[in-house]
Amino acid sequence: MATIKAFECIRPNEDVADRVAALPYDVYNREEACSEVAREPLSFLAIDRAETQFDSSVDTYANEVYDKARQLLDERIADGTFITDTDKAYYVYELTMNGRVQTGIAACASIDDYQNNIIKKHENTRADKEQDRINHVDRCSAQTGPIFLAYRADDVIRKEVAKAKQEKPLYSFTSPDGIKHRVFKIADKEAVDNIKNAFAGIDDIYIADGHHRAASAVKVGLRRRTSHPDYTGNEEFNYFLSVLFPDEELMIMPYNRVVKDLNGYSVEDFKKLVSEKFDIQESDSAVSPDKKSVFGMYLDKKWYKLIAKKDIISDDPVDGLDVAILQDNLLEPVLGIHDPKTDKRIDFVGGIRGLSELERRCQDDCVLAFSMYPTSIEELFAVADAGRLMPPKSTWFEPKLRSGLFIHRIEE
Incomplete structure (x- = not known):
């Protein structure tokens, strides 16, 4: 029984969403990240990789880098680059690559489900890579890069997603790499309840990509629990930002x-x-x-x-x-x-x-x-179901989810 909940999303103003949306932080080295932010100053990479705001004398993992990330996030919320939805909603995220469409739901997954292996892993994580994102999430008090999750397709969710895609999108743009991105909002209470209950009937969710981001988000949540011993489990730090895709729509490349x-x-x-x-x-x-x-x-x-x-x-x-x-x-x-x-x-x-x-x-x-x-999604599921680990470099997912389109604040 998976807990996948709607959330109050911080997201880009429609006029700048195409400029904000950025590839994941870990696809760039420092020099490439600096070049990309110089090309597009509004790119979310400026927040995800805030060392781009300093010269090379400042270490990538210095404290002031994470402070700068928080400062930039707060400034861009204040100046209207980002807006905050005050209703709890799911967001349909559609990506089209070479005419092939895959559609996921941006939502928040439970750190308890991660701990209890309802959300299954197939990869070990490295402490040094975790620490960077732990620092970033903790200092920003927000999760900014969604975890790529997968589930076995469900008819109720499929129908709600199809219905949402009949409406006008919040965003519709093509990124520089030719990927078309569209985002729709699901805020109707009946539709939200239908999706929530459908996920509650799914026993297994799988991390497709983003094991380090997931582990980091969970560790920050557990740290916040320690500092809030009276926590109820409903606080936002008990959940982490994800986009969940049905297995039937995913493509793994070799x-x-x-x-x-x-x-x-x-x-x-x-x-x-x-x-x-x-x-x-x-x-x-x-x-x-x-x-x-x-x-x-x-x-x-x-x-x-x-x-x-x-x-x-x-x-x-x-x-x-x-x-x-x-x-x-x-x-x-x-x-x-x-x-x-x-x-x-x-x-x-x-x-x-x-x-x-x-x-x-x-x-x-x-x-x-x-x-x-290419490894198939069924093979990935079988490895995770067996509690085993995939060999290194087994899967390459395309297209890559963009950072900056959905932000989950875990605490004010």
Whole structure:
């Protein structure tokens, strides 16, 4: 039984929503973030990454950076860049990429559901990455980047979302990367109750993307509980900002691999070792795998199709993932890449960048590339349901949710 509640949203004035909406804070390095804020001073990145307001002598994680984030947020609320809705509502958030539409509901999820594993995880988090967002949420007393959650589609929610999309949108704009964004508000009490009750009938919610943001928001909420020992559970700090999408509308793109060397093997010796676990077929064109257990390999300016042999295919929810098959049967035993999270010899390329990027990398700083068949949302659910963890860099979600369109104040 999931608690997904409507909330009083702080959101951009309609006239500037397209300028405020920003990609997530963690897709930029500092130099890129500064360039983006210079290009668009109203970008929410100025608040999400407030080190953009300082020169490079100020550390990214300095106290004054988080103070500046709070100052900017307060100033932009005061000057009307942001407005505050005083009614509790859900917000329908529709994103269209290359003609493909996915629609979620912006709402607040329960930190108790997170703690009790009603909201399921599939990824470990790093304390250093958590601490940055803990500081940001705590200092701003607001959650500014929504967590990307998924659920098994529900007919009641589907109908309420469809009904809301018949109305005039609050926002409708196309971002610089070509993604169309539309937002609608659901404030009618009957519709709000229908959605709330429908989610209450859903047993499992899944973090699709944003594990660090979720963990940080929860830890701030627990900290606020400690400082308010008489808390009732209804306070806003008991909830965190999310956008929830039905599984039927989500698209996971492949997360491809590039490798810097052949671990001392010649091309021919390497191919012989690969052929022990995979059937190898040379291809005249770039290989984009069309089904599970098939991989593309780019080596020595040639493309190959690799087909996993039956004895390395598994029904296990983790070991049966294509990323695990490649890691366990080629990257580790042949190339000596034991921990892909820390090994500097491997890098990862989001599927959004295409197969030509793999070829480019192999002409630049790598010698070998693998194109992957994307992990499915059903596979992600199965791993989370089993209480297991996905291998590193298993999923690449597109399009990315924008920050700054929805802000959840956790305390005045």
